Amino acid sequence: MDSSDDDFYSGEAMDDDYDYYNSDDAEDNDDYEFIEEDPDEDIDNLTSRRQQQSYTVLKEDDICQRQEDDITRVSTVLSISRVDASILLRHYNWCVSKVHDAWFADEDGVRKSVGLLEKPLVQFPNAKELTCGICFESYARDEVLSAVCGHPFCSACWRGYISATVNDGPGCLTLRCPDPSCRAAIGQDMIDKLASGEDKAKYCRYLIRSYVEDNRKTKWCPAPGCEYAVDFAAGSGNFDVWCLCSYSFCWNCTEEAHRPVDCGTVSKWILKNCAESENMNWILANSKPCPKCKRPIEKNQGCMHMTCSPPCKFEFCWLCLGAWSDHGERTGGFYACNRYETAKQQGDYDEAERRREMAKNSLEKYTHYYERWASNQSSRQKALADLHQMQTVHLEKLSDIQCTPESQLKFIIEAWLQIVECRRVLKWTYAYGYYLPEHELAKKQFFEYLQGEAESGLERLHQCAEKELQQFLTDESPSKEFNDFRTKLAGLTSVTKNYFENLVRALENGLADVDSHAACSKTTSSKHAGGASKGKSGRGKGSSRTGGSHDTGR
Amino acid sequence: MQASRARLFKEYKEVQREKSADPDIQLVCDDSNIFKWTALIKGPSETPFEGGVFQLAFAVPEQYPLQPPQVRFLTKIFHPNVHFKTGEICLDILKNAWSPAWTLQSVCRAIIALMAHPEPDSPLNCDSGNLLRSGDTRGYQSMARMYTRLAAMPKKG
Secondary structure, three states: OOOOHHHHHHOOOOOOOOOOOOOOOOOOOOOOOOOOOOOOHHHHHHHHHHHOOOEEEEOHHHHHHHHHHHHHHHHHHHOOOHHHHHHHHHHOOOOHHHHHHHHHHOHHHHHHHHOOOOOOOOOOOOOOEEEOOOOOOEEEHHHEEOOOOOOOEEHHHHHHHHHHHHOOOHHHHHOEOOOOOOOOEOOHHHHHHHOOHHHHHHHHHHHHHHHHHOOOOEEEOOOOOOOOEEEEOOOOOOOEEEOOOOOEEEOOOOOEOOOOOOHHHHHHHHHHHHOOHHHHHHHHHHEEEOOOOOOEEEOOOOOOEEEOOOOOOOEEEOOOOOEHHHOOHHHOOOOOOHHHHHHHHHOOOHHHHHHHHHHHHHHHHHHHHHHHHHHHHHHHHHHHHHHHHHHHHHHHHHHHHOOOOHHHHHHHHHHHHHHHHHHHHHHHHHHHHHHOOOOOHHHHHHHHHHHHHHHHHHHHHHHHHHHHHHHHHHOOOOOOOHHHHHHHHHHHHHHHHHHHHHHHHHHHOOOHHHHHOHHHOOOOOHHHHHHOOOOOOOOOOOHHHHOOOOOOOO | OHHHHHHHHHHHHHHHHOOOOOOOEEEEEOOOOOOEEEEEEEOOOOOOOOOOEEEEEEEOOOOOOOOOOEEEEOOOOOOOOEOOOOOEEOOHHHOOOOOOOOOHHHHHHHHHHHHHOOOOOOOOOHHHHHHHHOOOHHHHHHHHHHHHHHHHOOOOO
């Protein structure tokens, strides 16, 4: 997943600073009383870091434009035709510098391996008629066509050949002369001249796809139906990108965006969520095999006297798994099997029992984190829908009722955007929490403290945006309290943003603050989290992140 | 359909004209169907197939020559790249390396070349491939020679 990181960094640096997703916040919140902490240097830094974008979202036009530009560059520098430049670029995965390097190191070698000939291989200077190499019919000289190599084929056979390859898939981009001994590359000029409209369109589609898919720096947005691509340049270690379709994903692993949790943890967590192994764990924790037929049995109520379901019908004691016929007054009564207690004291049951107990604990732990992960997930989905509703319907209505221009209602949209983003972060912190080792108590406490702060801040914000807004939507006339509401919501937005930034920062440096302030984990304020240490802890950070994440500029 | 028929007819005429040109290959078109061909090829010399005559069956698709013909051995042969039961042949030019400039005749030539130079690393007949891969050339040759005698040579007496 992450072994190719280095390549992103070795590519030429892109200096475009596109601000597609750039919520300019914090500017009108400064006077708000809710802010407990000064908007100190840290936060300014963080804000600017968020805005430094290391990626660009490309629409189809942009992709074509870039492809054209690259072709122009190569064609100009190497003094070759645009068609040849395109073939070369495709061969070198659309990396202009690689084309240049290879070409100037060994032009002949490159020409040979790519199939760019300088002069014909075969010539028929005096022939009036030529035989097509596919249908073997004779044609007048001007009726046959050849690539640079000179091998003659009639136009019908060319068309058939091109059509067969185009319909065979993206391999048509590396089309060669039909003569088996000839390696001459067939470029887009031949396609344009000979292919049907449909095949031409397919070829162009493959060419664009190749530009995105073969290129190390670009990937398609993985959202269903989205046709944008994202160009990612080296720089920050933050792989989260926001596509114009509003989907956010991790550029490194193409799962949905999961900052501050690293790709490794995410893939483990996703695997865990879909793994059958949890079913097995449940069976192990909550059932025992019937001592006779070995089918797993769940005891959901009642006494220890078990009767296996037909056809087995074996009667046994749930505690000691011995036959019920051995039980009675002399074993300590039907409801307390002292055989079990005695055996437990002797250590007979330890192994199996401990395993069952552990499975149960681990399952309960998993369930705990999973439920919270999932509920934040669905909460985020709901918030996205609400945001959409707000943008398309309610905002206009609210503007009319409160006699306020929509531009002055931006704070509501910002609040919702913040909610959506926070739900996402919060969700992933539960995956993080699940993998935080039990024995690192101080870290765990600190983490849960930060998470708790962030979560309660978010709940207040969500509550305010969802419920308190309602009354202003039903007002008959402009409400006096609307201004107070504005102040409150904007304040909550900014405070929540701070909490989450602290949380994100703390998790991204592996809760390293705990190491330096190990003793005072309870008293550490959230302000502390950002300020102190820039030490990096190895824990919880997959190699994928640490490779490029020394960016924080603190 | 029309193009493939025309092309096959060309090949047919070429074969008739050159009947003596390549003594190792004898291509015969089916009496009633120009899309069905059989070929008799001679086992190449200095191989365990020397002295044998092997029969191939061609099924030509309608998209021929843009699509390759399907070829299989009718004669049993012990060779790493030929399925021992079905006679199916694993050869790149019959799959992804096909070029429409190839002909049935050149396919036969390629198959003769394959008989002389087996590719034990992509075997259809694993037993045969394993013999070669483990360096047991003698074992491979005697097995192949035995099957050539049994299946590809006229019965004596």
